[in-house]
């Protein structure tokens with residue numbers, strides 16, 4: 001895209017239009033001048049206790065008061081009972097690693113991070129959780145015991161992550 | 168009312184910066200109209216499968232109504248990477264219900280209107296946005312890599328096994344003039360490519376592709392009225408939906424939605440669910456990543472659980488094996504223009520069943536049945552379709 005941008009600057013001045021030739025096909029491209037920046041507003045008001053819990057180092061989630069189903073990620077409503085009477089319960093922050101991957105080719109919005117390990121673990125309470133895994137991914141495999149920790153990320157905000165339990 | 172494919176069109180896949188969206192779509196539509204020998208005025212309804220976001224034009228149905236002079240009802244369909252099959256479903260059900268007699272189904276995607284990093288950013292967001300992408304930056308290879316790791320741990324498959332899928336699909340892609348990569352590769356090339364999302368390397372991943380494919384669907388009545396001889400029937404289609412979050416799933420060695428869709432499709436087509444490959448001549452499966460093809464063998468019951476990897480090790484999915492798979496190069500070598508892929512699979516089913524595939528990649532047609540398996544998102548949408556020379 002950088003080459004395109006340079007060509008466009010030159011071509012606007014010399015040729016009169018924001019155009020550039022595609023390297024592979026040689027075909028002329030109009031290089032769009034209208035850039036879009038996307039960033040959503042996502043309502044978390046109904047699961048605010050989840051974030052409150054993280055502030056205190058706890059992993060909270062919702063449990064239906066009627067049927068007892070435990071939901072993670074937390075959700076406002078129980079579809080079994082069609083009620084919204086949920087209680088907030090604290091999850092045990094330990095479980096077993098089920099799978100993992102190391103993301104080498106990152107999205108541009110994650111460019112500030114080194115390659116990161118994403119894992120899914122099954123917590124002892126029975127629910128599964130997806131999160132980054134701390135440490136050397138070559139030293140762990142599915143079946144490894146892990147715990148959940150809440151820490152500040154590079155972006156400065158709090159988030160849960162998985163950490164292998166030694167021994 | 169039985170539904171048949173009576174004409175097909177398929178563009179060259181790859182970098183198609185030589186055309187814009189309507190020009191690319193028209194390439195496939197023109198071929199489909201020509202091969203079906205129908206006029207635009209014969210079409211009662213048209214469906215456009217396109218996922219978009221990476222390309223400039225969002226309103227593709229009106230764009231094509233204008234460009235191709237189609238004045239009837241239309242619908243845009245999106246089901247991530249299964250968009251093309253979802254578009255076929257709309258056409259198929261419109262005819263089956265008696266709402267239409269002739270439907271054009273178009274799948275089109277111009278992913279290379281955006282840069283690779285932008286496309287990587289967009290596709291990562293096809294998972295569960297908040298719980299997977301926003302905080303953990305999952306990419307598409309990564310979602311499937313989570314399955315690959317689980318499969319390796321459970322069944323002892325290796326990165327080399329996954330590379331074998333790439334070698335096979337490049338072998339057949341080299342024989343397909345519409346494929347993005349028409350080049351055979353060695354196991355070493357695949358194994359020495361850089362990591363994208365461990366355990367996946369570059370050659371485990373389908374590419375970013377521009378392309379379009381189209382089919383003309385017609386009712387049994389129209390087929391009779393027009394005396395159409397070259398046709399392929401849609402025998403059955405099963406559809407499944409998976410959870411948004413991977414963490415809500417029991418297993419990562421299977422896509423439940425795909426197994427569900429397969430069962431529905433087999434039952435409706437009257438195919439023996441215990442050994443379906445005996446009643447099929449071949450299949451196109453959704454090999455967006457190499458390991459996904461192996462898992463598909465099992466979800467489709469071409470092999471027992473844990474034995475899918477044996478099929479590729481023993482070359483049982485080449486021509487002459489238990490069931491030939493992805494003889495057009497699959498998503499891996501043919502390319503994966505999201506909205507066009509499902510329609511491209513239908514085009515391939517038509518070509519294979521009518522023995523119109525290029526030399527070296529034509530399966531032997533004995534049973535007259537071909538299966539396509541198209542998965543959107545991370546197992547979010549699964550479509551299994553069975554095409555047949557004979558109607559039910």
Ligand SMILES: [Zn+2]
Nearest residue numbers: 064067078081
């Ligand atoms: Zn309940």
